[in-house]
Amino acid sequence: MPLTNPHGADGIDAANMSVAEIDRLARQLGADSIRATTAAGSGHPTSCLSSAHIMATILTRRFRAKLEDPDDVANDRLILSKGHAAPLLYAALAALGVIDEDSITELRTSGSPLEGHPVPKLPHVPVATGSLGQGLANGLGIALGMNELKSPARTRVVLGDSEMAEGSVWEAMALATHHGLSNLTAIVDVNRLGQRGPTMHGWDTDVYDQRARAFGWSTAVVDGHDPEEIDAGLAEIEGEVGPGMLIARTVKGHGVSFLADQPDWHGKALSEDEAEKAIAELDPGERQTITTTPPQESADPIPDPGALEFPRFEEDSATRDVFGETLAAIAAADPRVIVLDAEVSDSTRTARVLETAEDRFVQLYIAEQTMIGAAVGLQSLGLRPVASTFGAFMTRAHDFIRMGAIGRARMVLNGSHAGVSIGEDGPSQMALDDIAMMRATPGATVLYPADGQATASLLVEALEWPGIAYVRTTREETPQLYDTSHEFPIGGSHVLRSSTSDQTTIVAAGVTVHEALNAVDSLAEEGIAVRLIDAYSVEPLDAETIRGAAAATGLVVVVEDHNRNGGLGDAVAAVVAASGLGTVVKLGVVGVPGSATAREQREMAGISSGSIHAAVMENLEGTGDGQPETSHKKRLAD
Secondary structure, X not given: OOEOOOOOOOOEEXXXXXXXXXXXXXXXXXXXXXXXXXXXXXXXXXXXXXXXXXXXXXXXXXXXXXXXXXXXXXOOEEEEOOHHHHHHHHHHHHHOOOEOHHHHHHOOOOOOOOOOOOOOOOOOOOOOOOOOOOHHHHHHHHHHHHHHOOOOOOEEEEEEOHHHHXXXXXXXXXXXXXXXXXXXXXXXXXXXXXXXXXOOOOOOHHHHHHHHHHOOOEEEEEEOOOHHHHHHHHHHHHOOOOOEEEEEEOOOOOOOOOOOOOOOOOOOOOOHHHHHHHHHHHOOOOOOOEEOEOXXXXXXXXXXXXXXXXXXXXXXXXXXXHHHHHHHHHHHHOOOEEEEEOOOHHHHOHHHHHHOOHHHEEEOOOOHHHHHHHHHHHHOOOXXXXXXXXXXXXHHHXXXXXXXXXXXXXXXXXXXXXXXXXXXXXXXXXXXXHHHHHHOOOOOEEEOOOOHHHHHHHHHHHHHOOOEEEEEOOOOEEOOOOOOOOOOOOOOOEEEEOOOOOOEEEEEOOOHHHHHHHHHHHHHOOOOOEEEEEOOEEEOOOHHHHHHHHHHHOEEEEEEEEEOOOOHHHHHHHHHHHHOOXXXXXXXXXXXXXXXXXXXXXXXXXXXXXXHHHHHHHHHHOOOOOOOOOHHHHHHHO
16 A cells, blocks of 8 residues: 655645634545445444544644654654544545555555554554553553653544543543643543443533543533534643543534434445445535644654663572662663553562662553553653563553554563462462463563573563563572573573483473472482473574474473463473474463462472472373373362
């Protein structure tokens, strides 16, 4: 699909358009949305029609951007949180000349960047949307980033009334007020109808108004099909201190008699005959192309990183401690790094950033979804967000992580307090399925360091990863394994024990590397040589080294402080199965743990050195079934 040069002299100066011309532009955007969805045979034309006047008014009266330079941080950002109205956004980009007007009929076709919901494959589309309730968190992150970069720009987020039932919207609203984001505007399209019928509050705009005000937002309630009211409402709230919400009463399917406020048209494209009749009713007239007003002020360029005084770790330490110390040093040197916390920085140790880069430490409290959504917004400006919480709580934000991956976001996530090794706190705090979640995330890398030096090196690698990098850290102190001569490239591993007489390979990561080392030593006392691989890069895995070990030893035992399903064991099993070179035994957590010390937890989970020793012996002797029974499994059976 061809991208075009944005309209210059040939486009209508948006700032000088009359109300009648804005109304006609809205009808044009609606007509283009119908053309696009009819050509595709699917989509949401009625949801586009309800927001058409909102979009037309923003473009002509409010949007300040250099169309030819979409990445300029002085540009306003527009996020369509109600991403199912994507054809309206594409119609707007066509009116601006950013995409060719004929390309809108390529909607939802293979290879087209005009996907069913917006993704940042197109200029002026900063983030992926479509999973409702996420756009405002993304906008919050962009607004925070604009403040950090001293940008004069504003972020506007168009939401549907249905997604106002999402708790993540209210998380973002509370945090926007807390951080005093006067450069953030939300526009709620209150069209009354959701997917299966009326929304929770229908056209009761007072409910949205009262709730937004209770959250500390300035508000204005307007007719969402009156450009003058929309513009006046935006001018009012955007002149106030703090975030503002425009509550626009609209009609789903507006402008077309047989669509307007009809409950059975959600997500349905019109036939060619119906489309012809609808466009005739809209009567968009001669096609208009427009050019926007550029920003009046420029933004500061993103500074280059300074010299890094890299800390070295050559003694026993908790990997969470090293993560915090290393991050503090990196943040001091690199002004692109923004650290996000969900009110656990004392435990994750990212609080140490407060000592080196306090102005780039953002507290988002117990709102993990908004933390990840904000990180996605921040990285769209070229910043390097690092978001940290317990690995168990990171799973609450899975959908936000997933959408970040869809939008090709680049950010570092840190999940601390991994596995049963957190000890007495019990299962509610244990990250036992986070590796599985992140392994399934497109383009993500999963890194699980076993000591301090590995942690420091892998954090540096993570910040250079072009997608989402997940670093898993441990609560308890672990022995030092590596010195400064060791390197930790993503996709690599370290072979810690190896000989020509190895009978078994053990693959471990993180805390279980140390359990495996003890098991290797005890097995050696019985004359059994074992190869040990530290698979610190769980995803992508060092498949070549794993295949070589499987070919050499036949038996591969994988031990991990994670649920037996979906983690390192499954990653190794897939590699070995594909090669047909050996047998894989997976040792991992089964069932629901309770409270106990870290050592007791690993014993009961069957991932201690003694359990590893026993699993190797049983399978070498042929008495094991390949999946040793654990104490947790026995407990469930009892």
